[in-house]
Amino acid sequence: MDLGRFAQQMASMARDLLAQESVDGTLERITASATELVEGCDAAGILVLHDAKVETLAPTHQLVIDSDQLQQRLGEGPGFDAAYSSQGERVFRIADLTGEHQRWPAYAPQAHALGLGSMMGFLLFTDDEDLGALNLYSRRPGAFTETSELAGWLLASHAAVAFSSARTHAQMEHALATRHTIGEAMGILMGSRHLTEHEAFDALRRYSQDNNIKLREVAHRICEQGSV
Structure with a gap:
């Protein structure tokens, strides 16, 4: 060699x-x-x-x-x-x-x-x-x-x-993207339902738990459709 x-x-x-x-x-x-x-x-x-x-x-x-x-x-x-x-x-x-x-x-x-x-x-x-x-x-x-x-x-x-x-x-990029999506979904809920930041996050969390859907998936749906 x-x-x-x-x-x-x-x-x-x-x-x-x-x-x-x-x-x-x-x-x-x-x-x-x-x-x-x-x-x-x-x-x-x-x-x-x-x-x-x-x-x-x-x-x-x-x-x-x-x-x-x-x-x-x-x-x-x-x-x-x-x-x-x-x-x-x-x-x-x-x-x-x-x-x-x-x-x-x-x-x-x-x-x-x-x-x-x-x-x-x-x-x-x-x-x-x-x-x-x-x-x-x-x-x-x-x-x-x-x-x-x-x-x-x-x-x-x-x-x-x-x-x-x-x-x-890759994990860090995914985490940042997920955080951004959740924040955007919370903003949509706050505007459409007149919720506080805490109430908007709690609504996301409850829907995720009640329907056995990951939080990021719930947020993604709201960002795409305006609601779940």
Whole structure:
């Protein structure tokens, strides 16, 4: 590996991640970077678990989706293990899936049948949260080396920070937009029903609770229709 060139590529990738304007854009740049920068990587994706349900983010190939769905169906697999618990492996490298029948007796042979030869994965985490697992796939056994693992680990470290930052930014934007919508809806009620600010908010809250509709949805309806 040309270390100077690789360092330049990693620096460029880090800037690209921070320049993305959405969470989806950040994730797509992460997985695309894996196929560009990590030797042996044919496909990449991010696996996130919600309870026991798998969500595949920014897959670069159908193979990624197939593997994640297989792990969900079987309840086992390397990416599944890494994403499931902070106590799981933070980094794993599987040289040959055909040799992993003891660890994942159901997943390993079926993953090999999908066309997977080797696999590598990294838990995406910051000091505050675990975000999922970045999984890298190759059709060839033995495709990933120690150099590949180092490159993947560096990528995952940058990716976790960028992913967390993008998600926090999106949540803040959503909160601000929700607050603006609620304020606008309160203004409409105050004007049309001659309510005080407190009375207008209380009317929104009561309607939300009585009809089991989120407060922001009630506010959105009022802003669009003038009433609920």
